[in-house]
Amino acid sequence: MRVLVVEDETAIREALHRDLTAAGFSVDVAVDGEEGLYAGLEYPVDVAVVDLGLPKLPGLDLIRRLRAQDKRFPILVLTARDRWQDKVEGLDAGADDYVAKPFQFEEVLARLQALLRRSGGWASSSLTCGPVVLDTRTQTVTVEGNPVELTTFEYRILEHLMLKAGDVISKTDLTEQLYEQDFERDSNVIEVFIGRLRRKLDPDDRIKPIETLRGRGYRFALARNPG
Amino acid sequence: MRSVSKRLLISVTLLLLLFFGVMVWVLEERFRRLAEDSLRGLLEAQINTLIASAEPDSSGQIVPRLGPESESRLSTLGSGLYAAVSRGAADPYWRSPSAAGSVQRLGPSQKSGKRDFFYLSDARGARLAALSLDYAWEGEGDLTFSVATDMAPYDSQMARFRHGLLRDFAIVALLLLLALAALLRWVLAPLRRLEAQIHSVERGDREQLDDRWPSELAGVVTNLNTLLSAEHTRIARYRDTLGNLAHTLKTPLAVLRSSFSPGAPGASLVNAQVDRMTAIVEHQLRRAATSGGASVGRHAVELLPVAQELRSALLKVHSKKDFSLELAIGAELLFVGDRDDLTEALGNLMDNAAKWCRSRIRVSAVLESAAGAARKLSILVEDDGPGVAAPDRERVLERGARADEHTPGHGLGLAMVLDMAEMYGGRLEIGDSDLGGARVELRLPGRMR
Numbered sequence: 114m115r116v117l118v119v120e121d122e123t124a125i126r127e128a129l130h131r132d133l134t135a136a137g138f139s140v141d142v143a144v145d146g147e148e149g150l151y152a153g154l155e156y157p158v159d160v161a162v163v164d165l166g167l168p169k170l171p172g173l174d175l176i177r178r179l180r181a182q183d184k185r186f187p188i189l190v191l192t193a194r195d196r197w198q199d200k201v202e203g204l205d206a207g208a209d210d211y212v213a214k215p216f217q218f219e220e221v222l223a224r225l226q227a228l229l230r231r232s233g234g235w236a237s238s239s240l241t242c243g244p245v246v247l248d249t250r251t252q253t254v255t256v257e258g259n260p261v262e263l264t265t266f267e268y269r270i271l272e273h274l275m276l277k278a279g280d281v282i283s284k285t286d287l288t289e290q291l292y293e294q295d296f297e298r299d300s301n302v303i304e305v306f307i308g309r310l311r312r313k314l315d316p317d318d319r320i321k322p323i324e325t326l327r328g329r330g331y332r333f334a335l336a337r338n339p340g
Numbered sequence: 341m342r343s344v345s346k347r348l349l350i351s352v353t354l355l356l357l358l359f360f361g362v363m364v365w366v367l368e369e370r371f372r373r374l375a376e377d378s379l380r381g382l383l384e385a386q387i388n389t390l391i392a393s394a395e396p397d398s399s400g401q402i403v404p405r406l407g408p409e410s411e412s413r414l415s416t417l418g419s420g421l422y423a424a425v426s427r428g429a430a431d432p433y434w435r436s437p438s439a440a441g442s443v444q445r446l447g448p449s450q451k452s453g454k455r456d457f458f459y460l461s462d463a464r465g466a467r468l469a470a471l472s473l474d475y476a477w478e479g480e481g482d483l484t485f486s487v488a489t490d491m492a493p494y495d496s497q498m499a500r501f502r503h504g505l506l507r508d509f510a511i512v513a514l515l516l517l518l519a520l521a522a523l524l525r526w527v528l529a530p531l532r533r534l535e536a537q538i539h540s541v542e543r544g545d546r547e548q549l550d551d552r553w554p555s556e557l558a559g560v561v562t563n564l565n566t567l568l569s570a571e572h573t574r575i576a577r578y579r580d581t582l583g584n585l586a587h588t589l590k591t592p593l594a595v596l597r598s599s600f601s602p603g604a605p606g607a608s609l610v611n612a613q614v615d616r617m618t619a620i621v622e623h624q625l626r627r628a629a630t631s632g633g634a635s636v637g638r639h640a641v642e643l644l645p646v647a648q649e650l651r652s653a654l655l656k657v658h659s660k661k662d663f664s665l666e667l668a669i670g671a672e673l674l675f676v677g678d679r680d681d682l683t684e685a686l687g688n689l690m691d692n693a694a695k696w697c698r699s700r701i702r703v704s705a706v707l708e709s710a711a712g713a714a715r716k717l718s719i720l721v722e723d724d725g726p727g728v729a730a731p732d733r734e735r736v737l738e739r740g741a742r743a744d745e746h747t748p749g750h751g752l753g754l755a756m757v758l759d760m761a762e763m764y765g766g767r768l769e770i771g772d773s774d775l776g777g778a779r780v781e782l783r784l785p786g787r788m789r
Contacts, residue, residue: 122591128598135601166587193590194583195622196629197650197687198680204653211657215594215614218601227660251648252655264699265655266662291662 114229115139117161119149119175120191121168129162132218146170153179158186160229162221165192165203173206180207187228191216205250230289240275243335245314245322247275256320261313266291270306271314274323274333283330307331344531345524352520360509364502371501375494376469380457383471386487390423391475394485402477403434404485414438420490422468425483432486439488460488467491530554534561541568543676543787547639579680582629589621626684626756640674640787641682643717647703650687658694665694668704675717676785677764685760688753689721689780696725700775707786716766717786722773733770757782 116138120126126142133140141156143149146167153161153175161179165172176188190203190211200211210224239248244257252268254261263271273290274282284303291302307323314322324332394404403425406414413421414436422439424432456472470488477483530553537549548568553561597614600607644667651665675682686703693701705719728736737758758768766784773779 122595124595125591125598128595128601132598132601193587193594195586196583196626196680196684197653197691198683199583200657200687201649201653201683204656205649209656210659214590215597215618217597217611250652252652262664262666264662264664265659267664268655269659 114159115141115157116225117141117143117149117152117156117158119143119146119152119161119167119172120164121145121166122164125164128218129221132222136222146172146175149175150178153184153186154182158184160186160225161188162225163188163190163208165190165194165199173202176203176206176208189221189224189228191221230292240272241338242275242278242322242333243338244320245275245335247272254314256314263310263313267306267310267313270303271310274331275337278333278335278337281326281330281332286330345528348524349517349521353517356513356516360513364505364509367505368498368502372498375498379469379489379494380471383457383469383487383489386421386423386489387471387473387485390425390485390487391473394425401433402480402483404436406436420492422462422488424486426486427481427483459491462490467495469494530557538564543640545640547572575678579629582625586621586625590618593618593621623756627759629680629684639679640676640789641679642671642789643673643675643682643705643719643786644669644671646675646679646683646686647690650683650690651703653687654690654694657691661694663694663697663699663701665690665701666703668702670705672789673705673707673717674787674789676787681760681764682784685757685782685784686719686721688757689719689782692753693721693723693725693778693780697723697777698725700724702773702775707788708783715785715787716783719782719784720779721782722775722779723777724773724775725777727772727777728770736770737768754780 114137116133118126118129118133118140120129120142121144123144126144130140130142141152141158143152147169149161149163149167150170152158163172163175167175170178172190172192176190179188187209188207190208191214192199192203192211193214195211195213203211209228212221212224239246239250241247246255247268248254249272254263254268254271269290270287273287287303287306291306307325311323314320320335322333322335324334326332390404393406394402397403404423413419414423416438417440419438421436423436424439425434426432454474458470458472460468460470462468467490468488469491470486472484472486475483475485534549534553534557537546540546541549548565549561551558551561551565593614597611600610647667647669651667655665690701690703693703700723702722703720704722705717708716708718736754754768754770761768761782761784764784766782768783769781771779771781
């Protein structure tokens with residue numbers, strides 16, 4: 114896994130480099146926002162760690178520009194400014210999670226791994242499959258215009274299914290969207306979530322959004338609308 | 341007296357009353373003198389006629405001859421025109437027939453003089469104006485001719501004049517006052533508009549006063565706008581400084597911590613101390629960054645978008661957990677205060693709920709029915725977690741809870757929110773939710789859009 118670290122403070126950058134390498138990552142480092150932007154656009158980055166207080170190009174602008182260039186790898190924000198307003202702005206700009214400084218490395222590692230597991234990726238707009246609309250920015254779902262209240266896990270399974278609408282998704286794949294550690298896997302859990310999703314999205318059993326393919330997994334049956 | 345227009349109206353009314361009073365008096369005096377002059381002229385003409393017609397009668401007395409047509413008034417009893425002739429200061433030896441019985445004393449006044457104008461009353465008490473004239477008659481010596489006329493017609497004319505004058509002046513004064521009131525409305529309209537705009541700045545409907553004002557007000561308005569924007573930038577700069585301070589304080593802590601590899605000897609001790617210092621820095625900075633209700637010209641903030649932003653942020657941050665976060669907030673609800681303060685307080689409450697819920701969080705808000713500035717927005721954050729046991733509720737909200745005395749669960753965050761709520765004159769209360777967990781109620785100034 115290739116991780117990009119954008120951090121201007123030398124000691125922290127070097128420590129992250131050292132510890133992430135020890136954890137098995139291949140690490141690229143950038144010392145300011147412009148370098149970070151270049152690396153993010155040019156290298157095949159799997160995940161990025163971005164400090165918000167960067168010289169030359171502020172972290173928020175860096176994230177916005179990466180997202181504007183359709184770079185969808187997960188981004189973990191490091192920030193010393195941890196008022197909610199700052200967090201909201203960072204996540205709204207396109208970051209996926211944040212860790213407040215001063216952080217413990219274990220925390221950074223755990224969050225990075227979690228982000229990498231739910232590889233669904235960052236999508237800039239809403240996903241529409243027939244009457245089902247999923248807004249990735251507000252994490253809200255509507256069916257025929259009516260809001261549907263989903264839990265975080267239900268939402269994430271639905272997002273994954275809709276991103277790959279038409280493809281068969283295995284239970285293992287879906288389980289990885291939800292849990293970080295292998296021992297938590299339990300194939301029944303996915304059946305439970307699929308059942309709940311079906312009831313919430315399609316209480317009258319009319320639109321039948323999710324198909325079960327015995328022994329192979331699940332498929333979102335409604336085609337993605339273009340755009 | 342608070343109102344400028346009331347002051348002006350009352351003082352101008354008083355001035356008008358004084359002015360018209362003096363005018364009435366002056367005009368009445370003028371008119372009276374004029375009437376008296378014409379009266380005198382009339383009496384003078386009468387007396388001349390009288391003298392011209394006088395001649396000795398059979399007994400040798402000098403008496404006026406009254407022509408039947410021209411002097412009919414002197415011949416008619418009580419006609420109002422009387423005449424008499426006397427010798428020196430003695431009683432008249434001749435009276436006109438009109439004076440018989442009713443006018444006893446129609447003689448010269450006590451003052452001696454050739455020509456004398458004076459007033460007297462007849463037997464019925466009516467006022468008379470009289471003129472007497474001493475005339476040296478050949479062979480008879482000094483004779484005094486007197487003529488008197490009833491004042492009643494003049495008095496009633498005078499009264500009519502005064503009445504008309506007062507009525508006309510009253511009408512004019514009324515019209516003037518009405519015109520003045522209308523004029524005041526027009527002249528003071530910019531002041532009323534200014535008042536309305538300042539009020540809407542207070543309500544948070546606008547940040548600045550607009551810039552089209554009469555030149556007399558333009559300076560004041562410019563100063564007010566400068567003050568308002570200075571206040572805005574002051575808070576923004578203050579926050580920025582605090583943000584930078586947080587950055588500069590925490591970066592060395594981060595460096596300190598990252599200089600120990602995970603599991604290195606001494607790492608846990610350093611980590612614990614760094615945690616403590618971080619918590620203290622955070623606590624103090626957050627306190628300082630809360631603007632509270634003190635700022636002027638604060639904008640009203642829509643509650644729903646803030647809650648929505650926080651919702652999607654929290655869903656990302658707590659992605660390891662399976663829960664739903666329901667928002668039941670009307671789009672018309674506004675918080676009157678600083679957006680950053682609201683985000684911070686609500687973020688803390690919702691984050692706590694996300695940490696402690698099992699699977700459900702509900703955020704709802706209503707506006708209480710009280711009116712005006714005391715109107716409160718009641719924001720409820722409920723979850724289905726373990727809740728806060730009744731004996732712990734006060735401790736959890738304890739002010740100035742030391743940064744290192746972290747109450748598990750709802751800790752430092754809540755004391756912060758309480759501080760913020762109190763700065764706005766609001767409240768924070770913990771109770772039980774019908775979802776099964778904690779129900780935290782935050783009351784802040786609010787209103788409808």
